[in-house]
Amino acid sequence: MSFFELLQESLPLFLQGMLLTLQLSVISLIIAMFIGLGSCLMNISKIKVLHWIAMCYINIIRGTPLLVQTFFIYFGVTKAFGLSMTALTAGIVALSLNAGAYLSEIFRGGIEAIPRGQTEAARSLGMSHGAALIKIILPQALRIVIPSVVNQCIITIKDTSIISVIGLAELTMVGSQIIARTFRSFEIWIIVGVFYFVIIYVLSKLSKLVEKRLSLAQGADTKFA
Amino acid sequence: MLKVQIQNLHKHFGSNEVLRGMDLDVEEGEVICLIGPSGSGKSTFLRCINSLEQPTDGMVVVDGKVITDKHADLDRIRENIGMVFQQFNLFPHLTVLRNITMAPMQCKKLKRADAEQRAHELLATVGLSEKWDCYPSSLSGGQQQRVAIARALAMDPALMLFDEPTSALDPEVVGDVLAVMRKLAKAGMTMIIVTHEMGFAREVADRVVFIDDGVIVEQGLPSQVFGAPQHERTRAFLEKVL
Ligand SMILES: Nc1ncnc2c1ncn2[C@@H]1O[C@H](COP(=O)(O)OP(=O)(O)OP(=O)(O)O)[C@@H](O)[C@H]1O
Ligand SMILES: [Mg+2]
Numbered sequence: 034m035s036f037f038e039l040l041q042e043s044l045p046l047f048l049q050g051m052l053l054t055l056q057l058s059v060i061s062l063i064i065a066m067f068i069g070l071g072s073c074l075m076n077i078s079k080i081k082v083l084h085w086i087a088m089c090y091i092n093i094i095r096g097t098p099l100l101v102q103t104f105f106i107y108f109g110v111t112k113a114f115g116l117s118m119t120a121l122t123a124g125i126v127a128l129s130l131n132a133g134a135y136l137s138e139i140f141r142g143g144i145e146a147i148p149r150g151q152t153e154a155a156r157s158l159g160m161s162h163g164a165a166l167i168k169i170i171l172p173q174a175l176r177i178v179i180p181s182v183v184n185q186c187i188i189t190i191k192d193t194s195i196i197s198v199i200g201l202a203e204l205t206m207v208g209s210q211i212i213a214r215t216f217r218s219f220e221i222w223i224i225v226g227v228f229y230f231v232i233i234y235v236l237s238k239l240s241k242l243v244e245k246r247l248s249l250a251q252g253a254d255t256k257f258a
Numbered sequence: 259m260l261k262v263q264i265q266n267l268h269k270h271f272g273s274n275e276v277l278r279g280m281d282l283d284v285e286e287g288e289v290i291c292l293i294g295p296s297g298s299g300k301s302t303f304l305r306c307i308n309s310l311e312q313p314t315d316g317m318v319v320v321d322g323k324v325i326t327d328k329h330a331d332l333d334r335i336r337e338n339i340g341m342v343f344q345q346f347n348l349f350p351h352l353t354v355l356r357n358i359t360m361a362p363m364q365c366k367k368l369k370r371a372d373a374e375q376r377a378h379e380l381l382a383t384v385g386l387s388e389k390w391d392c393y394p395s396s397l398s399g400g401q402q403q404r405v406a407i408a409r410a411l412a413m414d415p416a417l418m419l420f421d422e423p424t425s426a427l428d429p430e431v432v433g434d435v436l437a438v439m440r441k442l443a444k445a446g447m448t449m450i451i452v453t454h455e456m457g458f459a460r461e462v463a464d465r466v467v468f469i470d471d472g473v474i475v476e477q478g479l480p481s482q483v484f485g486a487p488q489h490e491r492t493r494a495f496l497e498k499v500l
Contacts, residue, residue, distance in 0.1 A: 158361035159337030
């Protein structure tokens with residue numbers, strides 16, 4: 034079987050796998066943004082309990098491998114609480130919790146990079162703590178963190194391959210399955226790699242576009258950062 | 259009528275006693291210039307007036323509201339106290355117009371059209387009508403500071419605080435900012451100004467207050483404080499800066 038016959042034959046499977054990889058990535062990352070922002074706000078909160086909960090969450094996620102987290106959620110949590118969870122759900126939960134912790138730290142870095150004077154100016158005008166955060170600090174912080182957020186998205190997209198261990202037929206799993214049938218591991222892993230590469234390449238290009246848009250939106254000669 | 263009443267104001271940072279019992283009454287429409295050596299506590303004093311710093315002890319009353327009260331609604335009281343910073347602190351992600359309309363729309367729930375109309379009026383007052391659509395980064399320091407003054411005025415404050423508004427500016431634009439402040443003073447605004455511009459203080463101030471080491475050492479008419487200072491510390495300071 035030539036390379037092209039192999040490709041032609043396996044393409045439908047790969048496309049299915051890619052669809053699942055994309056689904057896993059997009060849903061997890063959207064949830065992770067909310068978890069990240071929420072836990073970041075908890076982390077910087079003056080209320081000690083909230084700060085403490087966020088710190089525990091972030092440290093536990095950063096201190097353990099994603100593989101262990103995935104097993105823990107899919108096998109451990111379901112067993113302990115008698116839940117039933119599809120592999121896809123478990124994968125999304127694991128990935129969002131994981132990416133959420135890293136995004137939380139990225140957001141915190143962004144918020145802390147905004148000079149104190151910005152908050153002081155807003156508060157001196159009578160704006161509440163919340164209004165200052167939402168209208169003044171976060172919009173500036175989000176701009177600063179875009180490159181790091183994109184970087185985390187790329188890491189999470191690649192991390193979806195780890196979710197194959199709980200039997201989800203995403204790209205990497207599809208690859209192994211085809212190899213089990215055809216023994217063409219050299220070509221198949223190249224094909225799998227190309228799929229990931231294309232997804233990430235497109236994302237990088239899109240993010241550059243967004244960054245450009247945002248910098249245009251405040252004058253081309255922006256000195257701010 | 260008394261606009262500001264400050265009694266026995268103390269502020270510690272840890273064991274560092276920065277303000278050591280200060281009293282000051284300011285009448286409506288009065289312009290006060292605070293002068294004193296670096297580190298004497300001028301900024302801290304000003305920031306205690308709108309509670310950007312929490313005083314350790316003492317009482318601050320602005321326009322009849324006790325800002326040092328534990329249950330004071332600080333946001334509402336601060337709406338009534340404009341502040342202008344040495345570093346301008348404009349919001350870099352917003353245009354000049356949005357910088358000015360943000361707080362009135364957010365805090366006073368002004369309609370956009372009304373807020374914008376007021377913003378354009380204020381920009382005219384500070385001589386920057388044509389800059390409404392610019393971002394702060396494209397303005398000079400002097401222009402940024404004038405926008406910052408307009409932004410503070412947009413809340414219709416009863417009192418304006420200035421913390422060395424011209425210290426970060428190139429000498430050739432200092433005059434533009436001082437001109438705006440002079441105009442405000444003439445219009446009857448109550449102002450407390452920390453400044454190193456002694457010429458300006460002499461000309462505009464109704465009262466000059468000399469602060470050293472966390473206490474008010476001496477105060478009076480500019481002609482008295484500059485012309486015939488009563489205290490050795492005032493004399494020593496003025497000799498250095500004049
Ligand atoms: N947030 C803070 N934490 C600790 N110490 C502070 C803080 N802010 C001010 N200080 C200290 O308080 C003292 C007075 O500072 P302040 O800024 O009020 O002086 P200043 O008279 O405004 O001086 P300058 O003319 O240099 O602006 C200084 O010794 C300073 O180190
Ligand atoms: Mg100061």
